Amino acid sequence: VVSWTAVVSGYAEHDCGEQAIECFNEMLYEGITPSAVTFLCVLKACASIGPLAEMHAEIERSSLLDRGTCIRTTLVDMYAKCGSIARAQEVFDSLDVRDVVSWNALIAAYVDAGFSEEALDCYECMHGEGFCPDSVTILCSLKACGNIGAENMGTDIHCEAERRGLLERDFAVGASLVGMYSKCGLFTKAWEVLEKLSVRSVALWNALFSGYAEHGRCEEALMCLEHMEVDGVQPN
RNA sequence: GUUAAAGUCACAC
DSSP: OHHHHHHHHHHHHTTOHHHHHHHHHHHHHTTOOOOHHHHHHHHHHHHHHOOOHHHHHHHHHSGGGTTOHHHHHHHHHHHHHTTOHHHHHHHHHTOSSOOHHHHHHHHHHHHHTTOHHHHHHHHHHHHHTTOOOOHHHHHHHHHHHHHHTOHHHHHHHHHHHHHTTHHHHOHHHHHHHHHHHHHTTOHHHHHHHHHHOSSOOHHHHHHHHHHHHHTTOHHHHHHHHHHHHHHTOOOO
């Protein structure tokens, strides 16, 4: 089981949904009984290729997955990726035990679907329930803020990220902060964040660059290219 | 004396 699952997982990880499912079928054909982890990986694969309600039904049927937070989180993700946000919310509501990751999945679901307000509502709910945001929470929520220009909320989230030291731990957090401020047109704040970071990734500069471009500030956008060069960062 | 496969992910395009 484990080695078959490892292969399925590998395919799923690289968005090769079809192969993952093919492999899963082959495994069944060989008479191997899938474990909870196998189902989880197959589900992940499903998310990339389309709605597979059969998979959900299968999971509900197999008692070993009765109240698994992991597997239900994957289901939340799967429904969201298939465009069925209502089903995603339903599955989330069915969780007996929530954790940061399942909250993150729900937040990401709303952001992806273009419901940024709802995503931020989720963020606040999660906070209210006493969960600590991690860098994924921060990334998804900041994206939501940028989408709708929620600068106050964005600033709150910024504080939270600093309090938890997430800016140092995950370079993507810095880029998403810069992106959020840029989208809101708060370039001074974007620069403040940028200057405080010791490592400046290409993503960071891209975020600022595209922010300027979006706001029609072409000269400043082009200046970013020069800054990148000074920083020794290759544009991609 | 507990070592295998597992859930959520930013910028840009």
